[in-house]
């Protein structure tokens with residue numbers, strides 16, 4: 001890992017936390033690259049995430065995700081968003097040590113509003129509210145474990161969150 005390829009920050013959090021949306025706005029504000037491991041995975045697989053889940057299953061998606069996280073951490077010098085489930089893998093959590101990791105936190109009510117019917121998120125296509133609650137309960141400690149900063153996003157606009165983060169990352173030491 002070289003200084004030149006270190007992400008400005010890595011965004012983690014539940015589906016609907018706003019990792020992709022806030023990450024894009026933050027990267028634009030900072031004038032740096034935006035990278036999203038979900039996009040990298042889709043490019044590599046040559047198909048959308050829901051199709052990966054249907055054709056090869058979640059375990060294969062997680063294999064692709066571990067490879068995508070390692071590659072992105074080694075080559076991204078901008079803002080990096082991970083998929084909500086990336087923290088499940090011990091390998092990914094270990095790889096995040098030493099990086100500035102921002103947990104965009106969201107409570108169930110706002111997350112449900114934001115993901116709607118779960119279109120594009122294969123884990124949420126059946127009963128999004130109950131599934132999200134389960135995922136969030138399971139993952140909360142893992143987001144807390146990897147995060148160096150937590151930003152509460154409930155009731156806030158993405159631009160507002162991105163502006164706060166821009167100030168934070170511009171004014172802080174590496175982690």
Ligand SMILES: Nc1ncnc2c1ncn2[C@@H]1O[C@H](COP(=O)(O)OP(=O)(O)O)[C@@H](O)[C@H]1O
Pocket residue numbers: 013014015016017018019020021022084114115153156157158161
């Ligand atoms: N702070 C926010 N307030 C309201 N809607 C949001 C906020 N952040 C994201 N959204 C919306 O919620 C949906 C999911 O956001 P997304 O960035 O894809 O989340 P994630 O990548 O964390 O799953 C999108 O429709 C997005 O426009």
Ligand SMILES: O=C(O)C1=C[C@@H](OP(=O)(O)O)[C@@H](O)[C@H](O)C1
Pocket residue numbers: 013014015016019020038049082083084085086120121122123135
């Ligand atoms: O929570 C998860 O396990 C997943 C979250 C998704 O990303 P977002 O968190 O950006 O929705 C995507 O990686 C995939 O559908 C699995």
Ligand SMILES: [Mg+2]
Pocket residue numbers: 019020021038081082083
């Ligand atoms: Mg996303």
